[in-house]
Amino acid sequence: MRYSQDHEFIDAAGEVATVGISDHAQAQLGDIVFVDLPEVGAKLKKGEPAAVVESVKAASDVFAPASGEVVAVNAKLGDSPGLVNEDAQGAGWLFKLKLSAPEELDGLMDDAAYADYLKTVG
Amino acid sequence: MSAFLFTPLYGLHREYGARFAPFAGYDMPIQYRDGILAEHAHTRAKAGLFDVSHMGQAWLDGPDHTTLAAALETLCAADLLGLAPGRQRYTQWLNAAGGIIDDLMISRPEGADGRLHIVVNAARKAVDYEFLAAHVPASVKLTPRPERALLALQGPLAAGVLARLAPGFDKLPFMGVKAAEELEVSRSGYTGEDGYEISLPAEVAEAFARRLLEPPEVALIGLGARDTLRLEAGLCLYGHELSEEIDPIEAGLTWSIPKRRRVQGGFPGAARIQAALTEGPKRRLVGLKLDGRAPAREGAGIVGPDGAEIGLVTSGGFGPSVGAAIALGYVEPAFAAPGTALALLVRGKSLPASVVALPFHPHAYFRG
Incomplete structure (x- = not known):
């Protein structure tokens, strides 16, 4: 699993990768009440806004941690957005990307680097 | 050095795992460990304890009730002359155009003849006190009470909880006020639930809050849930629904202006407000x-x-x-x-x- 500095995670299995927000990010946001997911088929560039996670207090952008085409979204979040709080990096995933430039993942943090990064952002 | 103000319960909030955010110059608890949704549900089902000590509490003193009430009726559209001892009203300070300078609670302590107590919004304290100083006659004295904390205990189990700790408030009517020893209690709130706002000296606030928190039916609730609760209750928040450009009729606060005041006027912006009452607001x-x-x-x-x-x-x-x-x-x-x-x-x-x-x-x- 890899992480962006904006606290997205991306978990690649072959050319398809699962994207969501990190457990740290969900804890910071608090109770999530709505997730605005991208359309299946949307082509995203790394760093572009891809989804919006709405907590009780505010809306937060989720950026594409890598470029690719959206091939699936987590439909369960429609009725149960709280899955992101319960299991952000598991059942609370947001969308799946067919990667167009898998080498982009090399620029992201692994678990150890992300843990160190969280210490620097407090 | 911190640029923030802190309420007397800041240490208690930290102990309960509060997440803080700046509000009206204060570092205030937005939520605790259980989160806003759980805190909201707890208040609706049981009893929530809120620290609202950032709000402005002040005495207004005059030579007698009639003189004091008549002076203040020139600044708001409430019926203050008819405010009985032990009762409270909701009203708004108005500007010359009928816009809302602030909304507030105003109460007449039991036995008082010439004293009223106000609770104003934290972010408008300075504006309100300046407005009052500029507009009340010399015989009326404003005394801010920064030495007082303010707690809100809200929810269907609030009355039972308070009765065990401080008897005598369970029969207090809605919008009634009563003092006992160092507590000044009103049966009111900002959640749509039954409950109380409890003014008390800052130095005893933490000990009293800890006693309120002892029964399992009481939980500390942050400003995040206070906002979702008041929104569901359809209650206006200054700076959002209310401003100096909005009049009480537009804001759906016509109920807070009794018939005598609607007919007689005599408050700032009366012409605009009376026109809005007859012709409908814009x-x-x-x-x-x-x-x-x-x-x-x-x-x-x-x-x-x-x-x-x-x-x-x-x-x-x-x-x-x-x-x-x-x-x-x-x-x-x-x-x-x-x-x-x-x-x-x-x-x-x-x-x-x-x-x-x-x-x-x-x-x-x-x-x-």
Whole structure:
């Protein structure tokens, strides 16, 4: 699993990768009440806004941690957005990307680097 | 060095795992460990304890009740002359154009002849005190009380909890006030539930709060849930629904202006307010319920059936007890009737919404 500095995670299995927000990010946001997911088929560039996670207090952008085409979204979040709080990096995933430039993942943090990064952002 | 002000309960908030954010110059608890949804549900089902010590408490003293009330009736549209000892009113300080300088609670302590107590918004304290100093006669004295803390105990179990700790308040009527030893208690609040606001000396506030928190039915509740609770209760928040440009009729606060004041006037902006009462206001605060879960926040455009923008959302979010996204906003009067189908603009999308009667969640005030 890899992480962006904006606290997205991306978990690649072959050319398809699962994207969501990190457990740290969900804890910071608090109770999530709505997730605005991208359309299946949307082509995203790394760093572009891809989804919006709405907590009780505010809306937060989720950026594409890598470029690719959206091939699936987590439909369960429609009725149960709280899955992101319960299991952000598991059942609370947001969308799946067919990667167009898998080498982009090399620029992201692994678990150890992300843990160190969280210490620097407090 | 911190630029923030702190309430007397700051240490208690830290101990309970509060997440803080700046509000009106204070570092205030937004939520505790259980989070806003759980805190909201707890308050609706049991009893929530809120620290609202950032709000402004002050005495207004005059030579006698009639002189004091008459002086203050020139600044707001409440009936203060008829305010009985042991009773409280909700009102607004008004500017010359009928706009709202602040909204507040004003109470007359039992046995008082010439003393009233006010509770004003934290962010408007300085403005209010300046306004009062400039407009009350020399015989009326304003005394801010920064040495007092303010706790709100809200929810269906609030009365039982307080009765075990400080007997004598369970029969207090809605909008009644009563003092006992160092406590000054009113049966009021900002959640739509039964409950109390309890003013007490800052130095005993933490010990008293800890005793209130002992029974399992009481939980500390942050400002995050205070906002979702008041939104569901359809209650206005200064700086959102209320401002110096908005008059009480537009804001749906006509109920706070009794008949004598409507007829006689004698308050700032009376001409505009009386015209709005007879001819109808130019815009109206409405409740909006969205069809889905996607929240529309403050500033979202409100669109009429023909696609034209007819207003703006002033507060919006997910209503946990309603189970849907809800909002308050101003619209042209033609679109204010419950049942009117409108749409809210969120991130370029048009979200269907309906005008609904307020409150979104029924009030459960104590009715004896």
